[in-house]
Amino acid sequence: MAELYPPFEKLRANLPGLVGSFEIDDVGHWVHHEASAIVSDQLLKFLQAVSAT
Numbered sequence: 001m002a003e004l005y006p007p008f009e010k011l012r013a014n015l016p017g018l019v020g021s022f023e024i025d026d027v028g029h030w031v032h033h034e035a036s037a038i039v040s041d042q043l044l045k046f047l048q049a050v051s052a053t
């Protein structure tokens with residue numbers, strides 16, 4: 001897959017307002033259903049980070 005899409009680190013230069021990122025293994029396009037606990041946890045962390053600024 002890396003041959004088709006550049007690693008995320010290479011894309012960071014074009015995302016100046018990026019707060020953070022993470023990857024979840026073994027999930028498809030319905031990440032919020034397939035890994036709901038992880039997504040919820042990361043979403044709460046994001047909201048806490050941006051509300052503190």
